Amino acid sequence: MLVTSPSSGSKTGAMAPSRGHSSCPVPPYSVPHAPSSIKQSQVQFVTLPKTLIMKNFTPTKFIFMLLIATGLSACNAQGKNSSNTGSREANKDFNPDIEIELTARPVAMQILDGPKTEVFHYNSKLIKGEDYNLSEIDGSYLGPIIKVKRGQKIRVIFKNQLPRESIIHWHGLHIPPEMDGHPMHAINKGETYVFEMEIVDRPGTYWFHPHPDKITGPQVYKGLAGLFIIEDENEKLPSGEYDQPLIIQDRSFDENNQLMYVEGSPMQRMEGFLGDQIFINGQKEQTKTVKQGTYRFRVLNGSNARIYKLAWSDGSDIRVIATDGGLLENPISKPYLILAPGERVEIWKDFSNFNANEYVTLKSLAFNSGTSMGQMGGGMMNNMGGRMMQGNTSGKNGEPMDLQTFKVAQEKGKSLKLPQRFDAIEPIDPTKAVNYDSPKKFHFYNDRMNWVINGETFDMDEVADWEKVKLNTTEVWQFINGDDGTGMGMMQDMMQLPHPAHIHGLQFQITERDISGMNAAVWQSVKDGFINQGWQDTFLLMPGMKVKVVMTFRDFTGKYIYHCHNLEHEDMGMMRNYEVLP
Numbered sequence: 055m056l057v058t059s060p061s062s063g064s065k066t067g068a069m070a071p072s073r074g075h076s077s078c079p080v081p082p083y084s085v086p087h088a089p090s091s092i093k094q095s096q097v098q099f100v101t102l103p104k105t106l107i108m109k110n111f112t113p114t115k116f117i118f119m120l121l122i123a124t125g126l127s128a129c130n131a132q133g134k135n136s137s138n139t140g141s142r143e144a145n146k147d148f149n150p151d152i153e154i155e156l157t158a159r160p161v162a163m164q165i166l167d168g169p170k171t172e173v174f175h176y177n178s179k180l181i182k183g184e185d186y187n188l189s190e191i192d193g194s195y196l197g198p199i200i201k202v203k204r205g206q207k208i209r210v211i212f213k214n215q216l217p218r219e220s221i222i223h224w225h226g227l228h229i230p231p232e233m234d235g236h237p238m239h240a241i242n243k244g245e246t247y248v249f250e251m252e253i254v255d256r257p258g259t260y261w262f263h264p265h266p267d268k269i270t271g272p273q274v275y276k277g278l279a280g281l282f283i284i285e286d287e288n289e290k291l292p293s294g295e296y297d298q299p300l301i302i303q304d305r306s307f308d309e310n311n312q313l314m315y316v317e318g319s320p321m322q323r324m325e326g327f328l329g330d331q332i333f334i335n336g337q338k339e340q341t342k343t344v345k346q347g348t349y350r351f352r353v354l355n356g357s358n359a360r361i362y363k364l365a366w367s368d369g370s371d372i373r374v375i376a377t378d379g380g381l382l383e384n385p386i387s388k389p390y391l392i393l394a395p396g397e398r399v400e401i402w403k404d405f406s407n408f409n410a411n412e413y414v415t416l417k418s419l420a421f422n423s424g425t426s427m428g429q430m431g432g433g434m435m436n437n438m439g440g441r442m443m444q445g446n447t448s449g450k451n452g453e454p455m456d457l458q459t460f461k462v463a464q465e466k467g468k469s470l471k472l473p474q475r476f477d478a479i480e481p482i483d484p485t486k487a488v489n490y491d492s493p494k495k496f497h498f499y500n501d502r503m504n505w506v507i508n509g510e511t512f513d514m515d516e517v518a519d520w521e522k523v524k525l526n527t528t529e530v531w532q533f534i535n536g537d538d539g540t541g542m543g544m545m546q547d548m549m550q551l552p553h554p555a556h557i558h559g560l561q562f563q564i565t566e567r568d569i570s571g572m573n574a575a576v577w578q579s580v581k582d583g584f585i586n587q588g589w590q591d592t593f594l595l596m597p598g599m600k601v602k603v604v605m606t607f608r609d610f611t612g613k614y615i616y617h618c619h620n621l622e623h624e625d626m627g628m629m630r631n632y633e634v635l636p
Contacts, residue, residue, distance in 0.1 A: 064221055068610045069090055083499070095166035142232075142239070148250045150209035152183035152202060156222070158264070159215035161196050161261040166338060166496035169311045171195070173277040174216060179434025181211075186587025194336030196356075196502045197262070197280030199299060202253050204284055209247040214241050221247060222274060223265035224282060225396065226378055226561065226591045228255050229359075231612030232557055234522045237267035238514050238613075254609075255561070255635070256589065257286035258380030259352040259398045262410075267514065272315055275305075275327065277336070278541035279356050286381070288474045292350040301336065302393075302457055309390030316622065324503070325551065326620040328449060334458050334582060341413075341459045347467020348404045350375070355393045357623040359450050361552060361594065363583060366403075366471055367415040373472065374592065376400035381560040390419055392583030394594035396619035399585070402472055410464040416457045423451040424597035425577040450553065452579075464476040479588060483550040484530050484565050492601060493530040494520055498618060499537040500519075500596060505618065506536070511627025517613065523633040528606045535570065535595040550597040553628070554619035561589040562605035564619075571598035607634045 074437030157177045162170040176197030178360040180188040189199045202208055214220050219242050223235030229251045231237065241247045260282040264273040281299055291297075306329040316322040334340055364372055371387040378398050385402065395397060402473060406413065486488055497508050502512055510518070523529055531553050564586040569577050576596060584594070595601055 073225060073554075076425060081557075104439075128530045135386075142247045144209065144248045145209070145250055148209065149207065150250065151206040152187050152208040153184070153211070154188055154200065154208070155179040155211045155213065156197070157183060157213040157215055158220055159445060160510060164193075165195060165309065168469050168555055169315060171307070171311050171313060173313070175277050176280060177458045180208075182418075189466055191337070193576055195277040196301060196336035197278060197472075199281045199283060199284040201283045201285055202256070204253050206255060207250070210251075212241075212247045212249065214243055214245055216243060216273070218243070218269055219266050220264045220278075221266055222249065222262050222284065224249070224251070224262050226255070226258075226260040226398075227251070227253075227282070228609070231559065231608045234614060235262075236558075236613060237265055239570045240266040251539050255284055256380035257284045257380070257402060258376055258589075259283055259354065260378075261356070261398070262471045263356075267512065268625045271327065271625045273626075274356075274621055275315055276313060281352065281354065282398075283352070284380075286499050288381075288476070288592055291375070292348050292468070292470060293543070296347060296468060297350045297459070298352070299335055299336065300353045300458060301356045302353065302362060303329065303333045303336070303356045304358075305328045305333050323622050323626065324549075326622045328360050330449065330455055340456065341461055343463050344405050344460045345463055345465045345467025346406050346408060348402070348406065348470040351401050351403060352398065353393065353401060355395050357395050359395060359451070359623075361395070361421075362393045362418040362457070363390050363421045363452075363580070364393055364444075364457075365417050365419050367413075367417055367513070372619045373402040374585060375402050375472075375476070376401050377585055377588040378591045382478050382588045383477070384475055385472055386585060386587065386603065388582060388585070390583050391585070392421075392537060392580050392594060394552070394592065394619065395621070396554055396556050396592040397590075397594070399578045404469065404472075405460070405467070406469040407461050408462040410462060412460070412462045413450040413459055418455050419454045420579075422573075422579040423552055424550060424554070424573060426597070448621040460594075473580070482528060482604045482606060484528075484602075487528045487530045487604060489529050493532045495532050495534060495538070496555075496616075497536065498553045498555070498628065499535070502539070502549075502551075503625040506629050507617075507628060510630060512615075512617075512629040513631075515631075517633045519540075519633045521630060523607050523632060523634055525607055525611055525634055525636055528604060530565070530602055530604050532566075532600055532602045533593075534593050534600045535597050535618065551620070552597065553593050553595045554592055555601070555624065556592040556619045557603075557605070557614075557616040557632075559610070559614040560605055560607070561591050562603040563588075564593060564601060565589060565604050566600075566602040568600035568602075569596075569598070571600065572596060573598060608633060610611055611636050620636075 091252060108461050158174060158178060160172060162172055165171040173195045173196060178188055178198040186425045187201055212222050219240040221240040233249050233251050239247065249317045261279060263268055264281040308314050316327055371389055372391045373386065375381060376384045389446045391399065450469065484491045499506060535553055567586060594599055613631045615629055615631055617624045
């Protein structure tokens, strides 16, 4: 695994025409307070030539152009691009070991004191299986926890009773494309989609959430998510009451206890929504009693955009035993752990030596996210008095916060010794990749207020030549946070944000994390928090960072997607198809 050194600066690219797909025209209204020196033809920021921007660039003119552009992006994010296939019925030849019904619908739940909160919720029913296969988290707005074993077959009957189309993505699972939850399979209200899957992945912590085009962010934010656990039978690991979920999310509420999202704030959409309150497992209560024993916490960052720098308040290391795709070969100890949206880790915590009534808190430490957009929004925009254009009022990515406090009870629990080795993980040899000498490159950046991959936004059916792969081959892909030299130059540098990258349909291995293009101060604040070992399906791409992954395309042909797991970026089009060909 190669890691190269950071520099103190960042690359500046050149202006190039946008190749992204816009579904929304320039607003047909006039802006009465526009600076008189900006002509009507210049309002279309997406077509402004570089010479015009640089010649007459002032904060006032820039803010005006940004106002128009972010309005376009917000409009883009509300559009519908659906190749709806309608309902999918059960296969009579598929004999499931487990059968579950999940119905997504609006409900009112008691989340905070006072009025109930309108949320979206997965109502669940076990049709076939054992009681442990399906469990609810009491008092939670989140969906159920589904538990299965490797080799089992499961049928999930998804019924949509939401106001808009929806579909379920089974995040991290290796399943056929028609079961993966591609936006093309989104169903309308009143329709049903039947998922039938054989579990072939390693035991581990996976999850499920909606994946309709352009409206994934609000549906997940309103409560549609749940854990999907493939169980192991390792007697050396905590189990039962000592094996617990820890789903971290941030939310914001108005004075009537209703969820606040990105309404009226284009910059919140551009940055990704950050809430001002932390919820654990869909609950506000953040103090939990534990016995004097050993626990296994299955941690999911289920937030839309917030990144966490996990650390224990007692100064002990974070002991990681598993990543996205299951157990590591060996446990890893970290002073802190960086966890991006969509990522999962399993951490080991032994409370055996704590005194009764002693407290320890899982915190998120302060760090530098490398976000340059917030500096622009907080400085120039505040001077303009443009409240509508400010960034997230609930804070920035990288602010410190308490997540979950544990109170140690007097009761003695079951104590275990941390194993020093788990099952071996067979590495994928990148030299065997068909493109080892020329890895495919995927640039994540902002191009004229559009979040793009290689200059392109999402199209339901489109697959570029560089997104086609062959079945039973291995490839190396390099993900780059920054443009390819044909982007917006200085303007692109002002729009740098972290991007969690997720590839559907498989697990991969990280072979290289190149930090030579990163700002040194940013890297110093996060450098000890990354895990590059094990099987993964999501990783964090910091501004200026390059990450190489190696993966093998096996078993299934068809279209899958890859995207930024900042859900607002995904909804704005930072998502693409890749296709496995026979």
